[in-house]
Amino acid sequence: MKFTLSWLxxxxxxxxxVAEIAETLTDLGLxxxxxxxxxxxxxxxxxxxxxSAEKHPDADRLRVCQVxxxxxxxQIICGAPNARAGITVVVAKxxxxxxxxxxxxxxxxxxGIESFGMMASERELELSEEHDGIIELPSGEVGQRFTDWLxxxxxxxxxPVIEIxxxxxxxxxxxxxxxxxxxxxxxxxxxxxxxxxxxxGAFDSPVSVTIDADTLDGCPVFAMRMIxxxxxxxxxxxxxxxxxxxxxxxxxxxxxxxNWFTYDLNRPLHVFDADLVKGDLxxxxxxxxxxxxxxxxxxxxxxxxxxxxxxxxxxxxxxGIMGGVQTGVTEDTVNVLIESAFWDHVQIAxxxxxxxxxxxxxxxxxxxxxxxxxxxxxxxxxxxxxDHAGGEVSNMVIAGAVPDVSRAYKLDTAxxxxxxxxxxxxxxxxxxxxxLGFTLxxxxxxxxxxxxxxxxxxDLVEEVARIASLTKLEGRPMVRAPGIxxxxxxxxxxxxxxxRRTAASxxxxxxxxxxxxxxxxxxxxxxxxxxxxxxxxxxxxxxxMRPALLPGLLQAAARNQARGQADMALFELxxxxxxxxxxxxxxxxxxxxxxxxxxxxxxxxxxxxxxxDAKADAEAVLAALxxxxxxxxxxxxxxxxxxGRSGKMCLGPKKVLAVFGEIHxxxxxxxxxxxxxxxxxxxxxxxxxxKAQGTSRGALILADLQAVERDFAFVVDADxxxxxxxxxxxxxxxxxxxxxxxxxEFIGGSLGEGRKSLxxxxxxxxxxxxxxxxxxxxxxxKIVEKVTKATGGELRG
Numbered sequence: 163m164k165f166t167l168s169w170l171x172x173x174x175x176x177x178x179x180v181a182e183i184a185e186t187l188t189d190l191g192l193x194x195x196x197x198x199x200x201x202x203x204x205x206x207x208x209x210x211x212x213x214s215a216e217k218h219p220d221a222d223r224l225r226v227c228q229v230x231x232x233x234x235x236x237q238i239i240c241g242a243p244n245a246r247a248g249i250t251v252v253v254a255k256x257x258x259x260x261x262x263x264x265x266x267x268x269x270x271x272x273x274g275i276e277s278f279g280m281m282a283s284e285r286e287l288e289l290s291e292e293h294d295g296i297i298e299l300p301s302g303e304v305g306q307r308f309t310d311w312l313x314x315x316x317x318x319x320x321x322p323v324i325e326i327x328x329x330x331x332x333x334x335x336x337x338x339x340x341x342x343x344x345x346x347x348x349x350x351x352x353x354x355x356x357x358x359x360x361x362x363g364a365f366d367s368p369v370s371v372t373i374d375a376d377t378l379d380g381c382p383v384f385a386m387r388m389i390x391x392x393x394x395x396x397x398x399x400x401x402x403x404x405x406x407x408x409x410x411x412x413x414x415x416x417x418x419x420x421n422w423f424t425y426d427l428n429r430p431l432h433v434f435d436a437d438l439v440k441g442d443l444x445x446x447x448x449x450x451x452x453x454x455x456x457x458x459x460x461x462x463x464x465x466x467x468x469x470x471x472x473x474x475x476x477x478x479x480x481x482g483i484m485g486g487v488q489t490g491v492t493e494d495t496v497n498v499l500i501e502s503a504f505w506d507h508v509q510i511a512x513x514x515x516x517x518x519x520x521x522x523x524x525x526x527x528x529x530x531x532x533x534x535x536x537x538x539x540x541x542x543x544x545x546x547x548x549d550h551a552g553g554e555v556s557n558m559v560i561a562g563a564v565p566d567v568s569r570a571y572k573l574d575t576a577x578x579x580x581x582x583x584x585x586x587x588x589x590x591x592x593x594x595x596x597x598l599g600f601t602l603x604x605x606x607x608x609x610x611x612x613x614x615x616x617x618x619x620x621d622l623v624e625e626v627a628r629i630a631s632l633t634k635l636e637g638r639p640m641v642r643a644p645g646i647x648x649x650x651x652x653x654x655x656x657x658x659x660x661x662r663r664t665a666a667s668x669x670x671x672x673x674x675x676x677x678x679x680x681x682x683x684x685x686x687x688x689x690x691x692x693x694x695x696x697x698x699x700x701x702x703x704x705x706x707m708r709p710a711l712l713p714g715l716l717q718a719a720a721r722n723q724a725r726g727q728a729d730m731a732l733f734e735l736x737x738x739x740x741x742x743x744x745x746x747x748x749x750x751x752x753x754x755x756x757x758x759x760x761x762x763x764x765x766x767x768x769x770x771x772x773x774x775d776a777k778a779d780a781e782a783v784l785a786a787l788x789x790x791x792x793x794x795x796x797x798x799x800x801x802x803x804x805x806g807r808s809g810k811m812c813l814g815p816k817k818v819l820a821v822f823g824e825i826h827x828x829x830x831x832x833x834x835x836x837x838x839x840x841x842x843x844x845x846x847x848x849x850x851x852x853k854a855q856g857t858s859r860g861a862l863i864l865a866d867l868q869a870v871e872r873d874f875a876f877v878v879d880a881d882x883x884x885x886x887x888x889x890x891x892x893x894x895x896x897x898x899x900x901x902x903x904x905x906x907e908f909i910g911g912s913l914g915e916g917r918k919s920l921x922x923x924x925x926x927x928x929x930x931x932x933x934x935x936x937x938x939x940x941x942x943x944k945i946v947e948k949v950t951k952a953t954g955g956e957l958r959g
């Protein structure tokens with residue numbers, strides 16, 4: 163939203179500077195994005211006086227002028243038809259940049275005669291489109307800066323332009339009057355009364371208007387007046403200056419009036435050439451497929467349901483967005499229809515988006531114009547047209563009715579301090595809301611029709627605090643109860659933090675991937691079903707909720723490999739989803755190792771990552787999370803793991819704490835990842851919570867007696883799992899046996915086909931007496947018995 167200082171002062175009586183206005187606007191929530199000092203680009207231009215003007219000896223249209231400047235008499239060659247002696251002109255001396263022609267003036271020769279500067283036209287200074295001759299000033303001192311002369315005689319031409327950012331919830335600030343209202347409420351001036359247009363109708367309009375029943379929800383009211391006998395032409399200079407300053411090109415007076423009120427009062431209007439309208443106007447919905455040549459010289463195909471304005475010949479205008487060429491005004495227009503309507507913001511947004519049309523009208527209607535001001539829009543436009551272009555105006559024609567948007571909320575003056583933390587007297591609060599256009603009756607505040615964003619009591623508080631300035635908000639320490647505060651983080655959050663720290667300390671880099679993945683990748687990890695499919699996905703690559711974290715990590719690895727990063731360690735902690743209902747998601751932490759360990763060296767000491775790297779890292783994270791050390795490693799993992807190089811860490815067959823292993827080759831191929839790749843997944847919620855402990859450490863237990871180790875070799879079937887032997891040996895005497903480890907495996911030879919030998923070392927740690935040979939033999943016999951019973955193996959001779 164752009165406006166000039168003089169335009170603002172049409173509504174605001176203020177002596178504030180541009181800097182003060184800009185600072186206040188930003189503080190009010192209307193952030194100033196820029197201030198254009200239009201005088202700066204004209205700062206080097208000065209006034210001169212033409213002493214003489216002689217015809218160029220070698221050119222009929224050129225004159226050799228002698229011009230008085232602040233540097234003395236200078237010779238300037240000029241081709242303007244009005245270049246003559248005795249006029250005051252604007253001079254650009256050598257070295258001055260001329261914005262309108264994007265040229266820096268220098269000393270030059272024209273047909274053999276030197277010229278020391280240029281006398282400028284209005285278009286060359288970007289003051290207007292006038293270029294038929296050089297600027298002639300009615301007064302001025304030789305050498306005076308042109309900007310100083312303009313500031314005194316025509317300040318609108320060099321008025322600073324302020325541009326503010328408008329948030330979607332402040333449509334009232336899309337008009338200069340709405341901006342002035344905010345500044346007046348802050349106390350930066352006084353809001354001037356809006357003049358009453360006082361337009362009396364002289365006849366009934368021969369053109370009427372109707373709204374189809376199925377369109378009343380999109381256009382509840384349509385107001386129109388006709389003016390006969392207008393004289394269209396260029397707009398007054400002040401109107402052209404204001405439009406040009408904000409980046410709009412003046413077209414003709416009738417069109418410029420509608421554009422000006424769009425920015426002045428946030429009231430988009432449209433003007434029809436009444437002589438080109440055939441029959442009456444009808445507001446209805448497009449059937450779909452109709453074409454209209456719009457005023458921006460483009461042709462659009464109307465989508466089904468779009469609101470349009472038609473006459474007997476067809477569609478004449480796209481409702482609330484843009485008019486059509488067929489009934490557009492021209493220099494020959496003498497009879498016009500001035501239209502003001504209220505259009506539903508959602509339907510305007512949908513239609514504009516479907517046709518890809520961006521216009522000032524659409525921008526305002528889709529944010530919410532003032533419905534109550536709709537019938538007054540034609541009055542203001544007619545008043546301006548009558549004053550400058552003459553004519554005779556008709557009575558008002560209205561179809562539909564202004565929608566009732568009235569609402570009121572209780573004003574609780576104590577809520578400002580409780581919600582915002584500012585102490586503002588009740589009378590100040592009431593005065594603030596009154597200045598913003600609210601009507602106060604008792605404890606109720608009635609919201610003005612131009613503020614669709616105010617939807618509750620809290621919004622009243624926001625308005626009061628905004629005008630008072632949130633910069634006055636002072637920090638106050640919160641009241642703290644005596645004693646020791648409860649921990650801020652829950653146990654689950656503490657575990658997540660510990661998991662992250664542990665994984666990072668192991669050399670992993672944390673990833674944060676999307677919760678959504680494509681259906682193909684989800685299916686590789688047991689997902690991709692309708693239960694996790696999104697109804698409105700961002701893209702086809704994000705159609706399903708992820709069933710695990712590994713697919714996101716593998717996708718990240720593939721992108722890194724495509725950029726030359728072969729070795730990586732990645733982890734992520736987040737939610738995975740088995741369905742779309744509450745309780746069908748779970749937190750997990752997954753790690754992924756790809757490539758080789760260690761830096762590349764001349765000795766070739768690097769090796770490919772393997773399943774034991776993933777196992778060690780999973781055990782380290784589990785230990786940090788407080789998992790019991792007695793977890794067992796079992797088979798039976800999901801299909802995306804390598805069946806012979808993976809396992810799950812369990813507390814019993816059903817309590818799975820973690821899974822580790824090598825990623826299945828078919829999964830790596832499908833996700834375009836080059837192996838080797840291993841990983842792990844841990845479910846923190848499955849880890850038992852240890853019993854509450856005091857702040858002191860447990861007692862230190864030292865074994866004063868000598869430990870005894872014995873080796874055993876058992877011959878078992880080749881498919882016997884080592885864990886079964888270890889568990890059986892450990893169960894022979896849980897109090898005495900502290901460790902069982904496998905140190906050798908032998909296959910083949912004299913053992914025969916389908917048999918293998920496993921060697922165990924069993925460590926026995928006595929606590930109350932030294933073990934005798936008899937004690938050791940008794941435990942050893944029990945170990946052999948337990949292993950034989952559990953595995954069917956026999957002690958190797």
